[in-house]
Amino acid sequence: MEALPARARVYLVCVTLLGLLCLLPLPGLPRPGVLSSLPDPRFPWWPVVLLAALYAGCERLARSRLVAGPHPGGTFHPVLLAGAFLLPPTAAALVALPGALLLPVEHRPRLARRLLRTGQLVVAVWAASLVHLKTGGRDAVAHCDMPGALATAGAAVLAFCLVLTLLDGGVPAPAPGGLPRGRAAAPAAWSRLFLGSLAPLTVHGLAGLMMALLWRSPYGPVAALLVLLPMGVSWWAFAQYHRERAAHQATIRALVQAVDIKDGYTRGHSERVGRASMLIARELGMDDDRVETLRFAGILHDVGKLGVPTRLLTKNGPLTPEERRVIELHPEYGHEMVRGISFLGEARAAVLHHHERIDGTGYPYGLTGGQIPESARVVAVADAFDAMTSTRSYSRARPVPVALEELQRCAGTHFDPRMVRALVRAIGRTGWHPAVTADEPGQRAVPGPAAPVTGRPGARR
Template identity: 65%
Template sequence: MGALPAAARVYIAGAVLAAALCAVPAVRDASAVPWGAVALLAGLCVVSERLPRCPLTVPVLLAGAFLLPPGAAGLVAVPGALLGRVGRRPVWVRRLWHAAQFSLAASAASFVHGLGGPASALPYALLPALAAALTLALVVTALDGGVLVAAEGRSPRAAWGASLPGALVPPLLHGPTGLMTALLWHSAYGPVAALLVLLPMSVSSWVLDRCRRERAAHQATVRALVQAVDLKDRYTRGHSERVGRASVLIARELGIAGDRLEAVRFAGTLHDVGKLGVPTRLLRKDGPLTAEERRVIELHPEYGHEMVRGIGFLDEARDAILHHHERLDGGGYPYGLMGHQIPEVARVVAVADAFDAMTSTRSYSRARPVPVALAELHRCSGSHFDPRMVAALSRALDRHGWCPASPRERCPEDVIPLSRNVPVDHRSPAAGYAHPGGPS
């Protein structure tokens, strides 16, 4: 404990002493303790702590709190904490701390559960179980906050305020599993059937964790690609993320949800990823583009399509990346598709792209008010844009407004109100939203 502040050492030593005192009654009256149950539950805690992302610790501790007296329930947590995986030093101090912390929490939960008297069947067992689960969460959180104050000098508000709401979730989610384990333990089926309750919960939690990690990896991939585009094309800094947000607004109005809605978000965010294949001097050119330079820039949808070809979770987004510059009248690029030949997601992104380009200030053009941009989109409906997508965007903005800042920037007053009193200038078609000499 030499590297820890004196206050932290005293705090941890006090927690260890308190946990030891809680265990004294179980040791003193050893004949009244079901040591087989203690050993079995403690072994499960060891397995949970040693295996990465094995979410059994909380339900096992709760099952111990429901099945055992306070002193014995506290002992269930000790072997797993002492043998568990610790990623930061000092390792043994952290292990001792976690052993004391969870032992005290389990003892307190068992004590609170016992206050409700014997409750061996549903629904009478629910209220004591809920109280015990809340006690476990509160004690763990309170002790965690205390060690942060003592070891890191955090303010009590910072130590406890932010962590309390999130800390209540795991015990409340796993409480029913712990309760069913305890009820089956005392049933005719015995401990073996009780432990089988933990298996499906563990598998489902592992699957959910894998899904969360995969989703986080997808988002990190998209962010990296967007940052690369933003670094290369200073004219469209933040444009990609805003198009992703506008695309989601449109998609929700169309009833798109779930994985497909996420695909729309990715499509809008990555629609310009092909600009990574365009020479930087063309993207940053201040003057008008020549016909040849325009043809080079107009290759960016095909470049983007090829760049994401091997990324499985972007399958549907690829169509939008390739076709977001197509027009309903066939006057777009790269293939001159018409009407419903253009994929739906591409038609969504085309409207979101044009809307954000018109409402964003760039070095070569001032931002237009939101109603002016919407009027321009409506004027070009049926020729440039799908009228359904334009109408959906208009409904969404009426309901939610629009924040022109990127999510990482602060948007004053959150959104721009959609005042209908702004005069509309019909002289510039929506095709004029692009780079002074080329496409956006």
């Protein structure tokens, strides 16, 4: 723990000690491991051992390559919450202990992260069990009183979520290599974390309540374990979705990095066009899937530059007619590159047609008006806007209001007026503060007026 700053060490010690205190029995409550509602109160440890082994095994399975997803930690909270609904607070806290301590930690400092994770889970489960006990949840579960069981389980889940949020958000911001950066200085971030965690934990709480009710039913613990089967299948499907999504993002990132390496003058341009395309799509009221697709379209719109000779992309002087025709082929090159990537959907049409103009003077096919796909009309506006507001070797960046005025001047001839209005409204409401693309080292921007929108093809407007 030498690498941790002093505040982080103090916080870690406090959370660890708090977790240890939760393992001590409270006066007047059943001792650890004793289920007071069982016929034989001398039957002490097997529910605790079974649930603890089940939790550790489920977490281990969730971290395996078979079902590993983007957020493996805390996957089987239903088991912990079932323990909170069945066991006294101290015994419920013991359920989280082995799994939290023994499971591996990916990042350093591993010991500190393991102790922090253990302390958070132990305290959260203890608090949930105590709330459940004090609100009469144990009797509601024993008598299968569904309204009462749901109400008390909801209170316990709320306590569980609140404690996890407070302990996670209270981690002090570390030096590099320390504990994860916390949210202690931002109450609004605490609120977002709580609200974001409450919905999934509510689902986990319902599964845990079902386990507890089946456990206490004539069918016994074996039936309770069957609840985990649909949860496991759901997690597996969720993990596969995120794995596929991560593969999509990696594919797009690799293509964009290749373009940035080839044409250093426009480094960062693709990401900004993707962001501006999202602003337009959201302003037009498109659903989330289309917004994401248009982000992909904006990011990949210039991928065809990989087929253009580098000497043309980096040429400082005017282009000859032959060179211009070569550069104007980049939308078709890009479409050939992405046409087989099925998840891009309508983004492929945007890659091909984002240089078409409403009046038919664009390229590669000279489409007019509604012949141009909607996705291409969105990206065309986003592309022109970022080209005007970024500093290049051949032009200085224009102020955002000047660029928007130029887009409005060209609306109806070059650009779809609806897309221009959407971008103007979105930027008027949220602003536009991206990092400006700088010139390459050793080169300076050419002084003088900014290049017009109708200038050179591709990135060189």
